[in-house]
Amino acid sequence: MDLLNYAFMQRALLAAVLVGITAPAVGIYLVQRRQALMGDGIGHVAMTGVGLGFLLNASPVWMATLVSVLGAVLMELIRWYGRTRGDIALAMLFYGGMAGGVMFINLAPTGSNANLTSYLFGSLSTVSESDVTAICLLAAFVVLVTLGLRRQLFAVSQDEEFARVTGLPVRALNLLTAITAAVTVTVAMRVVGLLLVSALMVVPVAAAQQLTRSFVATFAVAVAIGVTVTIGGTVTSYYQDVPPGATIVLLTIAAFLAMTALAAPLARRRARALAAAQPAGDPAECMIPAGREPDGKVGV
Amino acid sequence: MSEPVISLRGVRAELGSRPVLRGIDLTVDRGEVVALLGANGSGKSTAIRTIIGQVPVGAGEIKLFGAPRHGFRDWARVGYVPQRTTAAGGVPATVTEIVSSGRLSRARFGVLRKADHAAVRRALELVGMADRAKDSVNALSGGQHQRVLIARALAAEPELLIMDEPMAGVDLASQEILAQTLRDQVASGTTVLLVLHELGPLEPLIDRAVVLRDGCVTHDGPPPQALGQHALPGHDHVHPHAPAGAEPIRTGLLS
Numbered sequence: 001m002d003l004l005n006y007a008f009m010q011r012a013l014l015a016a017v018l019v020g021i022t023a024p025a026v027g028i029y030l031v032q033r034r035q036a037l038m039g040d041g042i043g044h045v046a047m048t049g050v051g052l053g054f055l056l057n058a059s060p061v062w063m064a065t066l067v068s069v070l071g072a073v074l075m076e077l078i079r080w081y082g083r084t085r086g087d088i089a090l091a092m093l094f095y096g097g098m099a100g101g102v103m104f105i106n107l108a109p110t111g112s113n114a115n116l117t118s119y120l121f122g123s124l125s126t127v128s129e130s131d132v133t134a135i136c137l138l139a140a141f142v143v144l145v146t147l148g149l150r151r152q153l154f155a156v157s158q159d160e161e162f163a164r165v166t167g168l169p170v171r172a173l174n175l176l177t178a179i180t181a182a183v184t185v186t187v188a189m190r191v192v193g194l195l196l197v198s199a200l201m202v203v204p205v206a207a208a209q210q211l212t213r214s215f216v217a218t219f220a221v222a223v224a225i226g227v228t229v230t231i232g233g234t235v236t237s238y239y240q241d242v243p244p245g246a247t248i249v250l251l252t253i254a255a256f257l258a259m260t261a262l263a264a265p266l267a268r269r270r271a272r273a274l275a276a277a278q279p280a281g282d283p284a285e286c287m288i289p290a291g292r293e294p295d296g297k298v299g300v
Numbered sequence: 301m302s303e304p305v306i307s308l309r310g311v312r313a314e315l316g317s318r319p320v321l322r323g324i325d326l327t328v329d330r331g332e333v334v335a336l337l338g339a340n341g342s343g344k345s346t347a348i349r350t351i352i353g354q355v356p357v358g359a360g361e362i363k364l365f366g367a368p369r370h371g372f373r374d375w376a377r378v379g380y381v382p383q384r385t386t387a388a389g390g391v392p393a394t395v396t397e398i399v400s401s402g403r404l405s406r407a408r409f410g411v412l413r414k415a416d417h418a419a420v421r422r423a424l425e426l427v428g429m430a431d432r433a434k435d436s437v438n439a440l441s442g443g444q445h446q447r448v449l450i451a452r453a454l455a456a457e458p459e460l461l462i463m464d465e466p467m468a469g470v471d472l473a474s475q476e477i478l479a480q481t482l483r484d485q486v487a488s489g490t491t492v493l494l495v496l497h498e499l500g501p502l503e504p505l506i507d508r509a510v511v512l513r514d515g516c517v518t519h520d521g522p523p524p525q526a527l528g529q530h531a532l533p534g535h536d537h538v539h540p541h542a543p544a545g546a547e548p549i550r551t552g553l554l555s
Binding site for chain 2 (some may be wrong): 027031032033034036149150151153154155157158159161162163164165166167168205209212213214215216217218
């Protein structure tokens with residue numbers, strides 16, 4: 001593996017693996033709450049953070065983290081208070097975030113839309129030493145939350161109303177989910193880019209659930225898919241000179257298609273196993289009672 | 301006499317700007333089984349949802365186990381069955397995983413111990429779903445979904461069960477199983493408040509019926525005798541085209 005001899009590839013692979021773990025780990029709760037596109041919205045808001053980073057000469061990664069966390073909290077507040085026009089408010093936030101990013105980066109003396117492109121679609125080979133530090137810290141936070149609070153987050157994402165009656169701090173947990181999702185977006189920003197982040201949050205989970213029956217298994221398989229495609233995409237992009245972000249996302253979709261193709265034979269096998277477990281004399285299939293015409297003719 | 305388990309005094313609530321509860325009083329004593337009845341839109345579900353804090357209270361006071369609702373923290377004593385047609389979410393989950401979340405009110409920091417897993421198993425046995433424990437909830441029938449939701453509420457071993465239309469969309473065979481589950485709970489001293497559209501197989505269990513109409517209590521006493529469909533308060537004449545704020549049509553229950 002000659003690619004491991006290069007420091008930039010070591011950094012790229014480390015960042016890619018961390019994204020492969022964290023994006024599906026947060027994404028599973030978003031999918032469970034049926035907010036699969038929330039990651040996409042946060043990605044749009046994070047653009048304003050990147051632009052501000054260039055404008056204020058601050059680190060775009062940390063600025064994007066700050067702004068996307070604020071944006072995610074705002075989205076959660078809109079969900080609480082503005083039920084009726086919530087979707088419109090969210091749309092304003094998304095497109096305002098995108099426009100803000102373009103505006104700020106053009107106002108910045110050192111910035112141009114070319115800089116923005118590397119954040120929109122990822123730029124794995126330019127991940128710096130300080131980016132890696134930031135990504136490691138943020139990923140540690142995400143793993144701690146999504147694993148450490150898995151039972152609480154599962155309950156709140158499954159049935160918010162019920163979770164309230166078990167005494168869980170529902171609002172705090174919702175905010176924490178939103179913040180964790182925002183942090184994940186900025187972790188993934190350098191690897192797959194803001195416009196493709198949501199794919200890594202949602203598609204591995206969707207692929208995993210083609211085969212799984214439990215939440216725990218879905219979580220494990222989704223993370224395994226995430227790590228496989230991020231490593232696979234990074235290595236492919238090194239040897240084939242293709243953009244890593246797009247490669248990773250296309251690989252994820254390929255994984256989804258493969259899982260879907262596997263699902264049908266697996267379901268048949270499970271059904272057969274179930275039928276074998278049934279006591280004898282209890283037919284697995286419907287039978288037409290004797291004495292009745294099979295074509296449904298009724299005698300008059 | 302001990303404190304009532306649930307007490308509502310003059311409770312008002314609005315959804316949007318529409319008044320849904322217009323000053324209702326309701327008391328449920330320990331060990332009682334109280335049914336909330338009424339037509340669609342009469343405020344039954346809203347009344348339940350103010351008690352659990354899902355709908356904000358405009359005026360009036362709510363007490364749970366003698367404590368004001370706002371300061372109430374002892375949620376392990378309450379089991380709640382929301383009005384749902386499915387127990388499934390956006391991601392596959394097993395029956396055990398869903399029912400385990402009902403035990404979180406008794407678990408410290410969300411860590412389930414041996415005793416907690418045993419309680420989850422017991423709750424599944426109570427509703428006759430122990431053999432499906434490892435199955436995905438997506439593979440269940442409507443009646444089985446409802447049994448899972450009830451097991452989730454029972455997992456915390458609550459003293460008070462609040463149920464919102466637990467029999468909705470449940471076939472007769474499952475209704476009988478649920479009625480038996482409830483009978484066992486009541487026999488062991490559990491207090492029950494439940495919203496029902498019709499009394500059905502639960503009728504012999506119910507001590508008292510509270511009938512709501514247009515956000516007001518119109519009857520509080522023994523359950524109405526079921527003499528055919530029209531004897532049920534849920535089947536009173538509803539006039540949705542009546543002008544807003546019109547005097548509700550009084551049934552024979554008050555006179």
